[in-house]
Amino acid sequence: MKLVFRKSSHHLQSLADNDGQISSLKVFGQPLIVRNASVASKVLNIDKIMIPKDFPDALRLVQDNFSRISVEQFQDDGDSTQTLPKTENKVIPQNDTFEIPINTLLRYSKDTKTFSVEPLSYPWDLLNTITKVLQEEVTKSIISKNAIIAKSSIIDGPCIIEDNVKIDDFCKIKGPVYLGKDSFIGMGSLVRNSMLNNETRIGFNCEISKTYFGGNDQIAHHNVILDSVIGKNVWFGGYSGTANVLLTRKNIKYMINDELIDTGTDHFGSVVGDNCAIGAAVIILPGRQVPANTQIQAGTILGKNN
Template sequence: MQTVILAGGTGKRVFPLAVNKPKPMFKILGKPLIQHVIETVKEAGLKDFIIVIGHNGEQIKDYLADGSQLGVSIEYTVQKEALGMANALETTKDLVKDNFFVVNADDIFESSLIKGMTKQFKKSGAEIILSCKPVEETWKFGIIQIENDKVTKFVEKPPKGQEPSNMAVVGVYVLTKKIFDYYKKIPVSDHQYEDAIQRFIEDKNMVRAVSYDGFFAGYKYPWDLFSINEYLMDTHVKKQTIEGGVDVSERAQVEGNVWIQRGTRILEGACIRGPCYIGSNSLIGNNSLVRDYSSVGNNCVVGFSTEIKHSLIGDNCWFHTNYIGDSVISDNCLFGAGTITANFRFDEKNVKLRIEGKEVDSGTDKLGAIVGDNCKTGINACLSPGTRIGPHSIVGPGVNLQGDLEPGKIIFIDRKSYVVTENRITISSEKK
């Protein structure tokens, strides 16, 4: 069976992480999210993929090519405008054969989900298979009603009190080519895909559901990366692995489940406390500390007395005497000495961000900075909880940044004048 991977979205809600690259190309454990998805589906026995690309999609195509390096086959279609899931699937109608899986390029789940849905498809004879799990906040999800093992209703984000059940649809589907005929009957909208399935059900076609209780996380907001990272570390970093060519000082500490890639150096006094991942050809400097589900990319320098806690660091990043907590730092960033990411509010409330004109609760009281590619900070800069910095931006020395900084901007403290007077204090070299 073929698998369609949807990778055409613009990623506005994860600003600034998808300005320069597609959302599924964010790396965790040295691999883009879309590669993790492909490997999970392949583990379930499926090897034929169609990837729908859009915003900066050529980066995905350049990286994955025809899939042969991963032991799979990949074809591509292009979604020219981000007009929703149904529109994305329309681009594949000349390539798909009979029934096919649909997954999102940045949803992380267990291979058991694909295996269970495949088994149900073969056993039941249903033309569409949905996956589902119970939720409390039903109004945030697509909700299905199940009677006698058959799906009888599919409602996207039902109003409170009007939910047909508490079973939410998980973002993995088995569809039939017939669904394309139903798209033609439904007006284009954000719910066109869900409405088409509901119409399919109303026409007495068989739709079944598979209950799933394993791990599932979607990358909708920047902080979703933390739970994804924790899951991937727990499943891929189960022991201490130090690759060839790694130089660990006898006076450094490496504790717990830690994966260190080739060519990396761990200097005297450094401590890595797992679970952690360190990429290749990086340097963990004197008296630095990397801990608690932190991931450091390739060719990074974690300089003297820097602490990185529960954070995701891209490739080619440099730090010196910094505190990086609960933060996401993209590729090619340089933090001046003394820059810190504040990650906890004085009132101990959850950190909230303004996204697409609405205030969004991150659901956590620990959230630092979200920094795009190619950014720099000066000495002693402070990035307040939930600060977001667009790519190619600079935060000047001593700036206390709160809120967002758009791409390509520089922010400095405006010092229009200084006062210089005579020194009337005697400076003595004698010790008292």
């Protein structure tokens, strides 16, 4: 059977430099497109994988991880999100071809024997999907023998803790949580309901909640990062953070193409793109976005007019 990844529209441009990098987002330390191909190939007899020409990073990742499967590029001028069913987002293999949007997360239910996709059109879609995946796939603790966890720290609830993770004294990890390889949690920090991909370092006395980290992120001491999407290679100076609730308790709105879009939730923090540097004592207000490769001066309050 042929697995075909189709181009799909999204509004995650501030997170990465280009569309192709969205399909490389890590889920449990694995690139999104590799995870999707793995899910499909475990159920279907996949002998060819087709990648749109506009996604060279995705092509390389698939070739590196599926050496026994033929991988080819093709010209795709459509938008597969336009043809997705409006209910449950079920996707069904047709004849000898299985098409899925490239910027989605593929899931398979053993109970119903059906595939479905979780759209990643908006940043809050990504957060909701990560929350759902954590709840459904992290059902028991799996802790690497190579992880170092201080005796004074508490693991409360199911967690996946990978190789060479170090958790310092007096921390609390409240599951479901994923801590990727070579990550570090500093003394006295609280991490809950979050996914931290490989080499994410959290300083001492931080609170991390319902947040996605792309990997290789450096978060200094006394940071509070809530309900946010943080790209890869991001630096936060000390005493910074992302606010996640308006004083009015109304739904958070997010700017897309000069239009404020209702996120549908009253708890949403920020989107900080790849390779950003956030200075010390910076506060990012709810629903704000920091484009990839941005530097923010220490002491800044990032609000409507920034």
